[in-house]
Amino acid sequence: MAKKRLEDVAAELVQPIVEALSFELVDVEFLKEGANWYLRVYIDKPGGIVIEDCQAVSEQLSDKLDEADPIKLSYMLEVSSPGERPLKKDRDYERFKGERVEIKLYQPLNGKKIFEGELLGLIEDRVEIKTDEGVLMSFDRKDTALVRRLIRF
Secondary structure (H helix, E strand, O other), X not given: OOHHHHHHHHHHHHHXXXXXXXXXXXXXXXXXXXXXXXXXXXXXXXXXXXXXXXXXXXXXXXXXXXXXXXXXXXXXXXXXXXXXXXXXXXXXXXXXXXXEEEEEEEEEEOOEEEEEEEEEEEEOOEEEEEOOOOOEEEEEHHHEEEXXXXXXX
């Protein structure tokens, strides 16, 4: 089974659990780090996720995964809040519109690979921001290596 397919199967198994608890399924990843494989499920809710939320989803999902047995490898299941995750889905761009973001590009644009500004949104597959100088910028989504909220302390 291909990597993407395992993530899709896990997402299908966890979605009803998350919905029943009134949480949002943010992302599912299946990846190898060092010698270990990890199935990571990121959940969120208004006000944020607490450890008991992660535990509830983990226990229910673990049972579903044992039943369906879609992953033949040995792996570790992790359920967590997304933290300051990258913006990936269209709804992420809508949700964080008006907030400060950092954009990292694969290739430099005018000698720079990192840009910051207020997120205006995702418009026709282009990430649009307004810089602190008031300059409107637009980046093709496929050219962005990373888009994430920028939190300053």
